[in-house]
Amino acid sequence: MIDQGRIELNLLDRSTVRTRARNVAIAAVVLGAAVGGVFGLFAGVTGFAIAGLVIALPFLLLAVTEARKTTFLQDGTVSVRALGTRSVALGSAERLDVIVTDLRGARTVNLLVRGRSRRALTVSLAMYAGTGGRELGIYELRRLADALASTGSAQALVLSELIVAQLRAEARGDGAPDRPLYRLASLAPEGRVAQQLKPEAVARFVAELDG
16 A cells, blocks of 8 residues: 655656666676686686675675665655665754765755764755756655755755745746756855755855745
């Protein structure tokens, strides 16, 4: 039975995720075989097997984890399920931050939720490349904004207002470059794989947004 209260927060569709995971697995096998072949010249079959496993196994584990990974919101709690499930309640989160990652020309805006046990989860809100990109769905963003606003935290309220502004831009039909998440991603300096935006900078950005 499907729980109607559970909201999936996956930016990429399952097909894309599985394709990426498969590519990582194939690359792991090829790299492991190549390194194992070198060691096999000196240590025989045993050296080939050990070296190949040492190189390939971590990447294969990463591929399996990514293929199984799903993020969801339920009862005000954000959870990430892969090999196991990690959860952080938004109402008890110690920190809520915006992280911008820049990989292969694509910038992703992530919500970092840090719990009291120092457990941290990320929710990808949008990913942009050039003047286009991919964003979480309207319903998913609306539910996330509501969950943040209900916590009573000033920091959560700022992030809720950011998401609401994004939804308003969507409703107006604004192009990606004119949407708040795209503009926020553009504020992060180039040359860094991941950067946490200062809360005060995010709050100032949200306060300056048009209605």
